[in-house]
Amino acid sequence: MTAALQSYARRTQTPIDALQFRTTVLPLAAEDIEEPQTEGVNVHGLFLQGAKWDAPKSILEDSEPGVPIVGFPVIWLQPADIEENVAAGCYQCPLYKTSTRRGELSTTGHSTNFVLYLAVPTARPPDYWVRRGAALLCMTDD
Numbered sequence: 001m002t003a004a005l006q007s008y009a010r011r012t013q014t015p016i017d018a019l020q021f022r023t024t025v026l027p028l029a030a031e032d033i034e035e036p037q038t039e040g041v042n043v044h045g046l047f048l049q050g051a052k053w054d055a056p057k058s059i060l061e062d063s064e065p066g067v068p069i070v071g072f073p074v075i076w077l078q079p080a081d082i083e084e085n086v087a088a089g090c091y092q093c094p095l096y097k098t099s100t101r102r103g104e105l106s107t108t109g110h111s112t113n114f115v116l117y118l119a120v121p122t123a124r125p126p127d128y129w130v131r132r133g134a135a136l137l138c139m140t141d142d
Contacts, residue, residue, distance in 0.1 A: 001077060001116070004041045008079040022080040023090070023118045025073050027055060033074060040078035048072045049099060050134035060091060060122040060129060069099075069140055075118065090119035091129045095136040 001021070009016040021040070026033075030044035049069045054061040063070065080086055094101075095115040118136060122129065 001041065004039075004077065005079055008039055014081075018082050019079050020082050020084075020086060021077040021116075021118075022084070022086040023120060024076040024078060025053065025058065025120065026076055027058070028074050030074055037076055037078070040076060042074050042076055044074045045138075046072040046075070046095070047137040047140050048134070049137055050132045051129060057123075058121055060093075060120055060124070060134065062132075069137070072136060077118075087119040089121055091122045091124075091126045091134065092117040093120040093129070093134060093136055095138070097138045099137050099139075099141055101135065 005016055005019050005021075008014070009019060026042070030042075033042055033044075036042065047069050048060075048071075050063060051060045052063045052067070052070050053059075053072055055073070094117055096111075097113050097115060101111065101113060115138070120136075
């Protein structure tokens, strides 16, 4: 992800610390993507805990009873100016390496298990998803 920002920053002569990622959830499976993005990166293989993705509406919804973790579609992380409001109408969904959501605190004050926040579209207020513990995971416990 850092390499994608560095590449974009060099190409556009923009300071890297003036950039962030815009999150776009694509209506595609990983095997349907034939070419890489011209800017940014596609991320696939993530899992969603505490919610589900409603593909027709393109928003987060409550998870099905008894189904705590589901696969998540491909995400396009596109470089954007830090001044741009990329989180409007979104839940700043934390992405963790594992479902334990704990680890040693780093100098940033975040757990070493924490990767970043991704702005995921929702029709509900963000605190709704915080109370449900909605998060993206790089891997499940299975």
